[in-house]
Amino acid sequence: MAFEKLTxxxxxxxxxxxxxAKVTAEYYKLSLxxxxxxxxxxxxxxxxxxxxGLxxxxxLSIGLAIIIGDALDSASKGYFIVGGIYIVIFLLVFLxxxxPLERMLLTKYSKMAFSDDSFKETPSAGASMPIKNKIDESI
Known part of the structure; x- marks a missing residue:
């Protein structure tokens, strides 16, 4: 009789x-x-x-180049000045x-990914209860 209970x-x-295992796999599929x-x-x-935005x-860049070109009486000078401004901005951003950009993005997306409410209760907490209850009932 004890052997039957154990079996x-x-x-x-x-x-x-x-x-x-099935519930956990489904949970992670849905989470993914x-x-x-x-x-x-x-x-x-x-x-x-x-x-x-672009x-x-x-x-706006074309308009600014036209305004600068009219002020300098040369359209090409206006376009070169605006292009030069963008090159300076590019170099400053590059250097x-x-x-700071990496830090900001990591902080923002880490909070978004890891502070989700669905991760607070994992299936292991809910799924282990029936096993424990079933074992307790059979003893």
């Missing part, structure tokens, strides 16, 4: 272990999907903003913005 307990433990979609939406949003910058 039933081991069988129940094996079944619950398999259920736990959610984070992937969050990244995709974020990238699409960034691409849309960047496109319209279009606005292009037209000084690497580490």
């Amino acid at each position: 039933n307990n081991l069988k129940g433990l094996t079944d619950n272990g398999q259920k736990y 999907f959610k984070n992937g979609m969050r990244g995709l939406v974020s990238a699409a949003n960034l691409a849309l903003r960047a496109t319209f 279009l606005a910058l292009l037209f 000084f913005a690497g580490k």
Whole structure:
């Protein structure tokens, strides 16, 4: 009789272990999907903003170059001056913005990825309870 109880307990433990593995796999699939979609939406949003921002910058740059060119009585001088301004800005960003930009992005996306409410309760907490309850009931 004790051998039967032990066999039933081991069988129940094996079944619950398999259920736990399935639930955990499904949980991580859903979590991966959610984070992937969050990244995709974020990238699409960034691409849309960047496109319209660059279009606005292009037209503002052309307008500024025309204004400078009219003031200097040479359109090409206006375009060269605006181009030179962009080269100086590029060099400043290239030289000084690497580490602060990396730090800012890591901080922002770490908070977004790791402070999610769905990670506070993992399936291991909920899935281990039926195994323990089943073992306690059989004893």
